[in-house]
Amino acid sequence: MKKNKLLLATAILATALGTASLNQNVKAETAGVVTGKTLPITKSMIYTDNDILMPKTTFTFEIAPKVVESADTVDGLKVRAGITEGLVTTTTVDYTNADKSDKKDKTTLFDFSNVKFTEVGVYRYTVSEQDGAVEGIEYDKKQWTVDVYVVNGPNGGFEPKYVVSRDSETNDKKPIIFKNSFDTTSLKVTKKVTGNTGELQKNFTFKLMLKAGECFEAGQIVKLQKSGSTDKIDVTIGKEYQFTLKNGESIQLDKLPVGISYQLEEVEADKDGYKTTTNFKDNLQGEGTYTLGATQVTDKGADEILVINNRDTQVPTGVVGTLAPFAVLSIVAIGGVIYITKRKKA
Structure with a gap:
């Protein structure tokens, strides 16, 4: 009888030790x-x-x-x-x-x-x-x-x-x-004015729209900074933002989300005798094209858009014709003065 009790106690102890061992192994770390x-x-x-x-x-x-x-x-x-x-x-x-x-x-x-x-x-x-x-x-x-x-x-x-x-x-x-x-990316827009009658101090007006989408909702804010300024300006997704640039000035959104769409327009494009063109560069894909007013989707490559307004003014031919007789008379008069002066000296 005592022997059976001992065996039973041994079995219970072994079971307990086994369970304790499992608990210890699992909980060890x-x-x-x-x-x-x-x-x-x-x-x-x-x-x-x-x-x-x-x-x-x-x-x-x-x-x-x-x-x-x-x-x-x-x-x-x-x-x-x-x-x-x-x-x-x-x-x-x-x-x-x-x-x-x-x-x-x-x-x-x-x-x-x-x-x-x-x-x-x-x-x-x-x-x-x-x-x-x-x-x-x-x-x-x-x-x-x-x-x-x-x-x-x-x-x-x-x-x-x-x-x-x-x-x-x-x-x-x-x-x-x-x-x-x-990832984030950036967008930089620069203005360049060329031509013999290009207005270097003129403010050209732009419209920028960051479009709402599946991942970026209307009403959210992205920061913009203009060259020469330390101020950060709020641009609201889904709301048109207007800004002006002179020759050599630029704006930049340097924390723009990848995958967001934007649209850029210039109000004065191809007006007042200017011919407006753009140069587009993606620093991963290289040179490309961008048409003002088109929708562009950002990728990991930073976008740079150079907007060029060129205006060259030629002298009207009618003005040249009108002045021609006066130019001939001036030449004759100058020649006469020279001739008389030489005769007096002689």
Whole structure:
């Protein structure tokens, strides 16, 4: 009888030690280890300048079963490919144009509470970020490995006990974080006046429209600066902005979002005897063309538009004909004076 009790106590102790060992192994490194049934996902935008406009967009994360070898084990438990029945396999975070650097990090999660696990063990998944194909955004291509430790439930069945995430490249336990950046570009508009009657001190009036779109809403602000000034001027998306430039002056929007559309016009183009032309340059694609009034979409290359107003005025032929007889008489008169002067000296 005593022997049976000893064996029973030994068995209970061994079971307890085994469970304690599992708990200790899983909890040994708390980074990347969650006790419970959910897996947090953090999205972090690389964003430090509040003058830059955050794109309005949605980031989507996906979880999928990972193929495993039949002999794979971890912490003494058999590793199986993850089960997706009862699991919502995508989750999202949203950003708006109003988000600034204090809201650059956002969190969502995957919930394993309703997954139909079939037995005790470790169920392995991969987590990745979908490429949303939004112009100017650099998506994170990192993949993460996730192990869900499943134990016997208190009321029968099976339930997740721990969720462990690892960097797929280093196999280190870490919390899942996807880091993204987004590009900005610039637009510079310069005025040049040429020709023998070009007005170098004249203010030429321009109209600039930043067009609202899917990622950049009407009413949001982008900063503009004029050459020779340190002031930053607000340009409102969806609202026409007027400015003037003399010969040699320019304006620049140096934190313009990639993927936004703009339209530039000059009020005095091809008026008052001027011929108006443009030179366009994209510092990635080189020389190009831009027609005033056309819609241009920004890319990573900085845009430079040189607007040239040329006016050359020729002397009217009628004026030359009218003055010709007087010119001949003047020559004759001058010749007569010279002749008389020489006669007197003689």
